[in-house]
Amino acid sequence: MKEEKADEKGLSVKKSENFSEWYVQVLTKSGMIDYTDVSGCIVFRPAAYALWEEISRAIDTEFKKDGVSNVYFPLLIPEKLLQKEQAHLEGFTPEVAWVTQTGDTVLEERLAVRPTSETIMYASYAKWVRSWRDLPLRYNQWNNVLRWEFKHPTPFIRSREFLWNEGHSVFATSDEAIAERGRILGIYKKILEDYLAIPGIVGRKSEKEKFAGAVESYSIEHMMPDGWAIQGPDHHFDGQNFSKAFEIKFLDKNNNTEYGWQTTYAITTREIGVLVATHGDDKGIIMPPRIAHVQVVIVPIFRKEGTEAVKKFSGEIAEMLKRDYRVRLDDRDGYSPGFKFNEWELKGVPIRVEIGPKEVEAKKVVIVRRDTGEKHEVGIDSLAKEIGSTLGAIHSELFKRADAMLRSYVHNVKSYDEFKKLLAEKKGIMHAPWCGEISCEEKIKEETGAKITNIPVDQKDLSGKCVYCGKDAKEMANFARSY
Amino acid sequence: MKEEKADEKGLSVKKSENFSEWYVQVLTKSGMIDYTDVSGCIVFRPAAYALWEEISRAIDTEFKKDGVSNVYFPLLIPEKLLQKEQAHLEGFTPEVAWVTQTGDTVLEERLAVRPTSETIMYASYAKWVRSWRDLPLRYNQWNNVLRWEFKHPTPFIRSREFLWNEGHSVFATSDEAIAERGRILGIYKKILEDYLAIPGIVGRKSEKEKFAGAVESYSIEHMMPDGWAIQGPDHHFDGQNFSKAFEIKFLDKNNNTEYGWQTTYAITTREIGVLVATHGDDKGIIMPPRIAHVQVVIVPIFRKEGTEAVKKFSGEIAEMLKRDYRVRLDDRDGYSPGFKFNEWELKGVPIRVEIGPKEVEAKKVVIVRRDTGEKHEVGIDSLAKEIGSTLGAIHSELFKRADAMLRSYVHNVKSYDEFKKLLAEKKGIMHAPWCGEISCEEKIKEETGAKITNIPVDQKDLSGKCVYCGKDAKEMANFARSY
Numbered sequence: 001m002k003e004e005k006a007d008e009k010g011l012s013v014k015k016s017e018n019f020s021e022w023y024v025q026v027l028t029k030s031g032m033i034d035y036t037d038v039s040g041c042i043v044f045r046p047a048a049y050a051l052w053e054e055i056s057r058a059i060d061t062e063f064k065k066d067g068v069s070n071v072y073f074p075l076l077i078p079e080k081l082l083q084k085e086q087a088h089l090e091g092f093t094p095e096v097a098w099v100t101q102t103g104d105t106v107l108e109e110r111l112a113v114r115p116t117s118e119t120i121m122y123a124s125y126a127k128w129v130r131s132w133r134d135l136p137l138r139y140n141q142w143n144n145v146l147r148w149e150f151k152h153p154t155p156f157i158r159s160r161e162f163l164w165n166e167g168h169s170v171f172a173t174s175d176e177a178i179a180e181r182g183r184i185l186g187i188y189k190k191i192l193e194d195y196l197a198i199p200g201i202v203g204r205k206s207e208k209e210k211f212a213g214a215v216e217s218y219s220i221e222h223m224m225p226d227g228w229a230i231q232g233p234d235h236h237f238d239g240q241n242f243s244k245a246f247e248i249k250f251l252d253k254n255n256n257t258e259y260g261w262q263t264t265y266a267i268t269t270r271e272i273g274v275l276v277a278t279h280g281d282d283k284g285i286i287m288p289p290r291i292a293h294v295q296v297v298i299v300p301i302f303r304k305e306g307t308e309a310v311k312k313f314s315g316e317i318a319e320m321l322k323r324d325y326r327v328r329l330d331d332r333d334g335y336s337p338g339f340k341f342n343e344w345e346l347k348g349v350p351i352r353v354e355i356g357p358k359e360v361e362a363k364k365v366v367i368v369r370r371d372t373g374e375k376h377e378v379g380i381d382s383l384a385k386e387i388g389s390t391l392g393a394i395h396s397e398l399f400k401r402a403d404a405m406l407r408s409y410v411h412n413v414k415s416y417d418e419f420k421k422l423l424a425e426k427k428g429i430m431h432a433p434w435c436g437e438i439s440c441e442e443k444i445k446e447e448t449g450a451k452i453t454n455i456p457v458d459q460k461d462l463s464g465k466c467v468y469c470g471k472d473a474k475e476m477a478n479f480a481r482s483y
Numbered sequence: 484m485k486e487e488k489a490d491e492k493g494l495s496v497k498k499s500e501n502f503s504e505w506y507v508q509v510l511t512k513s514g515m516i517d518y519t520d521v522s523g524c525i526v527f528r529p530a531a532y533a534l535w536e537e538i539s540r541a542i543d544t545e546f547k548k549d550g551v552s553n554v555y556f557p558l559l560i561p562e563k564l565l566q567k568e569q570a571h572l573e574g575f576t577p578e579v580a581w582v583t584q585t586g587d588t589v590l591e592e593r594l595a596v597r598p599t600s601e602t603i604m605y606a607s608y609a610k611w612v613r614s615w616r617d618l619p620l621r622y623n624q625w626n627n628v629l630r631w632e633f634k635h636p637t638p639f640i641r642s643r644e645f646l647w648n649e650g651h652s653v654f655a656t657s658d659e660a661i662a663e664r665g666r667i668l669g670i671y672k673k674i675l676e677d678y679l680a681i682p683g684i685v686g687r688k689s690e691k692e693k694f695a696g697a698v699e700s701y702s703i704e705h706m707m708p709d710g711w712a713i714q715g716p717d718h719h720f721d722g723q724n725f726s727k728a729f730e731i732k733f734l735d736k737n738n739n740t741e742y743g744w745q746t747t748y749a750i751t752t753r754e755i756g757v758l759v760a761t762h763g764d765d766k767g768i769i770m771p772p773r774i775a776h777v778q779v780v781i782v783p784i785f786r787k788e789g790t791e792a793v794k795k796f797s798g799e800i801a802e803m804l805k806r807d808y809r810v811r812l813d814d815r816d817g818y819s820p821g822f823k824f825n826e827w828e829l830k831g832v833p834i835r836v837e838i839g840p841k842e843v844e845a846k847k848v849v850i851v852r853r854d855t856g857e858k859h860e861v862g863i864d865s866l867a868k869e870i871g872s873t874l875g876a877i878h879s880e881l882f883k884r885a886d887a888m889l890r891s892y893v894h895n896v897k898s899y900d901e902f903k904k905l906l907a908e909k910k911g912i913m914h915a916p917w918c919g920e921i922s923c924e925e926k927i928k929e930e931t932g933a934k935i936t937n938i939p940v941d942q943k944d945l946s947g948k949c950v951y952c953g954k955d956a957k958e959m960a961n962f963a964r965s966y
């Protein structure tokens with residue numbers, strides 16, 4: 001009987017005591033990721049990549065229903081293209097990885113490994129868009145990008161290479177471009193809630209924090225368990241900034257030449273990190289049922305007698321459940337049931353089914369919820385249905401907990417003293433009246449480390465004076481320390 | 484009425500007269516691809532990327548059934564890792580694109596943009612593989628790779644960046660590793676035949692032509708319409724070459740330390756090019772029905788009277804057919820039916836449905852096959868079924884034609900004179916007895932330009948003397964000029 005010691009495989013820290021160490025341990029020990037010799041770049045092992053497959057497939061399906069087509073543009077972008085839009089250039093060049101040699105040849109012009117693809121895509125869009133008949137043009141790509149950040153890398157959360165979607169649209173009018181925002185952010189929000197069981201706050205980025213090259217940026221902001229905010233997916237209205245720089249022009253119905261109105265949107269593999277951080281506990285990961293690679297693990301429990309009967313019954317249960325669910329039968333020899341329980345709890349499988357000689361005899365099984373640890377017996381006739389309702393209940397419970405965590409971190413503050421006190425003592429988001437001036441935003445960041453994550457779309461509670469300068473508030477903004 | 488001239492949108496050359504010019508025109512004018520400012524790198528426009536989505540999805544589904552898991556490894560590979568396996572290093576370094584700078588920082592060690600991922604993956608495998616219990620380890624990734632070739636680039640066929648799958652397995656025994664070959668090549672062959680309607684010849688690569696680092700390489704070889712061969716997907720048995728270089732070791736059941744036995748396999752976006760080249764005609768592309776992004780295009784035909792009735796009926800037919808097929812209703816105003824016919828023929832939609840006032844009245848439609856141009860009337864009650872059987876018939880016809888083309892290019896030759904004569908006059912594959920010596924293989928290549936594409940698995944017809952040296956033939960090899 002092979003028994004690894006708990007301290008080799010299990011977690012050695014509690015989530016509540018040392019979140020960042022817990023986060024890295026849970027990802028590495030569960031087998032989600034591994035580090036490589038390239039700093040800031042990780043391996044997505046099968047459990048992690050399977051999550052991305054589920055997330056991207058769910059979103060891609062919704063994009064296609066909304067009329068988006070997928071394309072693929074080259075990885076490498078000539079330096080002169082990157083230089084065409086000034087704000088964009090300044091935002092990205094400090095982080096660009098440059099290809100300067102191929103084989104033994106030194107290139108005449110450096111090629112950027114795409115940090116994002118506006119510049120190379122829009123050079124083509126300029127050729128393709130001629131008439132109002134060509135619009136809207138709504139293309140998307142699922143790919144890899146590099147941003148060579150020098151801040152401390154954290155798997156998924158801040159990686160030098162990540163996977164994402166980048167949607168890039170051209171519309172004939174400003175109104176149509178802006179109208180896309182609600183649909184795209186709606187898709188992101190729905191998939192985050194319905195599949196990942198992660199809530200978020202939808203809002204506008206401040207002028208200071210908006211995307212390099214955008215007119216208006218909107219984001220969904222998440223809350224991490226340590227009280228730091230983290231940006232999720234976003235949608236940018238670029239106005240005519242890029243279309244003017246790249247000459248994306250069209251003849252409208254009246255035969256006038258107009259510049260196109262553009263948007264950009266993205267969701268990244270960062271969400272895998274948010275998911276793990278949000279739902280996990282001191283035993284390991286808890287996978288949200290709808291995107292769990294394995295939804296049900298069956299662990300047969302036998303001593304010397306009854307081995308064959310337990311194995312046979314377990315196999316039958318596995319076959320039955322596989323019709324409706326993603327099931328793993330863990331019939332490995334040489335590992336104790338306790339060892340297997342710990343391993344699957346670490347990996348976060350939502351439901352464990354235990355089957356011993358007693359269960360075989362009574363034609364029932366024990367099911368154990370990963371989120372609550374609750375155990376109960378179920379007869380095999382109602383098992384398939386019970387698994388379905390329990391997976392649903394686990395999803396609801398995970399979302400409820402995540403939403404409660406997010407809410408507990410949102411503090412309505414009226415004064416700067418209260419702001420500083422709560423930020424220091426409770427962390428999280430300071431939901432505060434703001435005059436709209438960048439000077440106050442910058443001072444607050446300088447003095448507290450909190451930036452504006454976003455300005456919630458919901459402004460029903462707008463009232464009071466700017467927490468910093470005391471002038472009339474223009475909007476309620478969310479300030480937080482942010483990953 | 485907007486009518487572009489045929490020479491703007493249509494093809495200006497015949498496939499049989501100038502194949503390479505036809506190939507580029509058909510890809511660009513149909514809207515499959517566009518060129519970019521980066522030489523050798525193309526844009527996959529929606530019609531091209533949709534093909535890759537269908538191909539990769541079909542293959543991925545089969546891989547998963549066979550027990551393969553997907554992963555994602557970093558794009559960049561440190562130079563020292565690339566240097567670990569000598570044959571591999573020599574094979575790839577002349578084509579590597581190097582990242583040497585990030586932001587303003589010059590890197591201490593160059594990072595290769597992956598040309599293939601053996602080296603970075605196997606450094607991790609060495610950490611993960613400990614015991615026979617960890618085997619087989621069968622991982623795959625779908626990603627982009629760069630190979631900075633200096634030969635003339637051709638879209639899909641020879642691109643500096645391409646998309647592919649790279650499967651990398653470790654087995655406990657040589658036999659298990661070799662047994663994977665039949666399953667993987669079987670999956671590739673099945674998808675190529677059943678989805679792309681493309682045949683191929685399965686065989687072993689010669690020692691000279693095998694993969695850099697492999698013990699044995701097997702490939703599926705296609706034939707292009709111009710009589711040049713082109714390599715399709717492949718599977719390599721690497722023996723212990725990489726496991727020794729990377730220290731991928733495990734404890735077997737007897738507690739002995741052994742090196743793993745490895746394999747590698749891939750299919751690339753090159754198949755899109757083979758598909759277009761194989762099936763297309765002087766009117767444009769012909770999409771194989773099972774992977775066609777649009778399987779049926781409906782073109783309403785109206786003059787002044789009956790417009791509304793035709794539009795309404797066409798819309799109803801479209802809705803009905805959408806239940807089972809991928810359907811596009813081309814109800815654009817301002818384009819004539821003839822213009823639309825040409826456009827959809829260029830893009831290769833397998834079936835066109837024509838609906839005019841006469842059809843509305845008779846409750847029937849005209850369906851036109853893209854492959855044969857055959858037209859016939861179908862009543863709406865049997866339409867859905869008829870579309871299904873016609874799509875099936877088109878698939879069969881395309882495969883039959885492609886297979887006939889391939890066969891017509893395989894020449895059984897007994898002597899070197901016959902070899903040279905047929906190669907010059909008929910092109911294609913010289914299926915010839917060979918002594919197995921690299922010296923003959925090299926002389927033949929030097930003198931005729933034909934290399935060994937592969938040595939067919941089927942050796943039933945082995946007989947005769949080596950076409951070059953006259954010694955007893957060891958095997959029948961296929962020699963061809965190859966892309």
